[in-house]
Amino acid sequence: MSWFPARAVVDLAAVRSNVESLAAHAPTAQVMAVVKADAYGHGLVPSARAALAGGATWLGTAQIAEAIALRAAGITAPRVLTWLHAPGAPFEDALAADVDVSVSAAWSLEAVVAAARATGRTARVHLKVDTGLGRNGLQPDELARLLPAVLRAQAEGAIEVVGLWSHLAFADEPAHPTVLAQADVFAAALATVEAAGVRLEVRHLANSAATLTAPQVHYDLVRPGIAVYGLSPVPQVGGPDEFGLVPAMTLEASLATVKRVPAGHGVSYAHQYVTTRDTVLGDVPLGYADGLPRHASGGPGHPGGPVRVGGRTLRVAGRVCMDQFMLDLGPDATERAGDRVELFGTGADGGPTAQDWADAAGTIAYEIVTRLGASVPREHVHAEALEPAGAGDVR
Structure with a gap:
């Protein structure tokens, strides 16, 4: 390493302890430690290892390259989900690395199915529904229209739908009415998917803020990001100390x-x-x-x-x-x-x-x-x- 007159010291014991605290805040759910963006600047692989040591059973990345880097580093046991893709994304590489992928548009379902056929591997898919953030994800009516194609791909063995998920717009303002409103939209989407005969392994909606402040949306899996690294997602409610977190x-x-x-x-x-x-x-x-x-x-x-x-x-x-x-x-x-x-x-x-x-x-x-x-x-x-x-x- 070349010399530099500054350094960022990352305390892996703090990362581990933070995940333990987050798991205690969501005792009915598994923990997915989000390690996107080089683990929020803390170092992808070391932070992922510390999070797993703290009890995380899933890891989450935005980009496929990040997920593949985790696998290449020898992190093989936990499930890894990657969710932000554009046309041309290397889904074949993701499937070869045993990485779960998110489907948030009709084109991505087609691309994932094509990758599954090309590799001979069944893709583990999480359907992303936009419950009100207005960002990535299928609108609820789009989800309903896409389900026949999803079921055909699953019957073919190209995909296995293992999750349904969404993201909150105002979780950092715990009393904001959109939190419960989005939870209602998510519950309706769950009902639609399950009525179609899909048997889900995990349902996940809670980010860091909701993991700490909204137990009603913990479902089967929570997805803390910034809190894994000891920073409060709701500083106006409480600092790290109030939530048992330590900045890493x-x-x-x-x-x-x-x-x-x-x-x-x-x-x-x-x-x-x-x-x-x-x-x-x-x-x-x-x-x-x-x-x-x-x-x-x-x-x-x-x-x-x-x-x-x-x-x-x-x-x-x-x-x-x-x-x-x-x-x-x-x-x-x-x-x-x-x-x-x-x-x-x-x-x-x-x-x-x-x-x-x-x-x-x-x-x-x-x-x-x-x-x-x-x-x-x-x-x-x-x-x-x-x-x-x-x-x-x-x-």
Whole structure:
């Protein structure tokens, strides 16, 4: 690995513990740990192994390539579902890797059936119904119209329908009426599918927020994503502590330069920040090319992203640049080049969290961790957490 002046430390014991907590929140359901987007920036394979050790019996990915990468890494025991496809998707590769696939349109049913015929393998299919999110999935009337073709393909042995699923639009607002409204649409779709003679293995609707706050939609399987990595999907309801979660990622860097400047000195592009006294500036070698949000820049009326330095929390001073940002360390600063700074972590010691950066940038914590660039090395710690807890082959 090439040297880099920052790193993201990922605590695999925290991932394992988070999945254990999520399973306790949904005791009647299995847990699918969603590891899409490189496990929300935490590292696909190590995070998947830790989730399995915590009791997950399914893994979920958006892209087929992610699912195949899990299989190629030797993760063979759990079921893996992949769900976001466009025409031309390599369904044959997915079936060869024993990956479940989602069907969310008539074209995808045709493509999956063709792949099954070409490979001689029966495709395990989850039908995706749009219950109100208005995103990917079959409208309920489309689902009803497609069922005859689904049943013919199943009778042929090309597919086995093992699941029906959907996704919630407002689960992060637990009292929102759409949560129950979508549950009603989902229940009606279930009735339609089951009346047609389909015997489902799993029904799944709950994401992280619903896993934690809406037990009425847990069904047979819950699909937590961001909560697996210890971030609250409902920060307005409660932080990670309230749900038994621990943020798994700590982002840290080394100061590149430290220098004294006079009062009235402009800092970074456009001098959005100007020093009000003689002070010491520190340069942190991370920027928006590495995934830090430029919207977390600091200046008058706009507190920048928080950074922990020497036991105190400071804010980004001036604009976040492509590969660096500045801190006003104060006139009495004793820091030197090479000293550690923490951008976000667990918050246990009063330090900043990914949620704090999200608040500073006007976004969500999901974006803070998933946008962290591949340029920033991931260091996975507590590998002993990969020892299985009775669920899945994690060797």
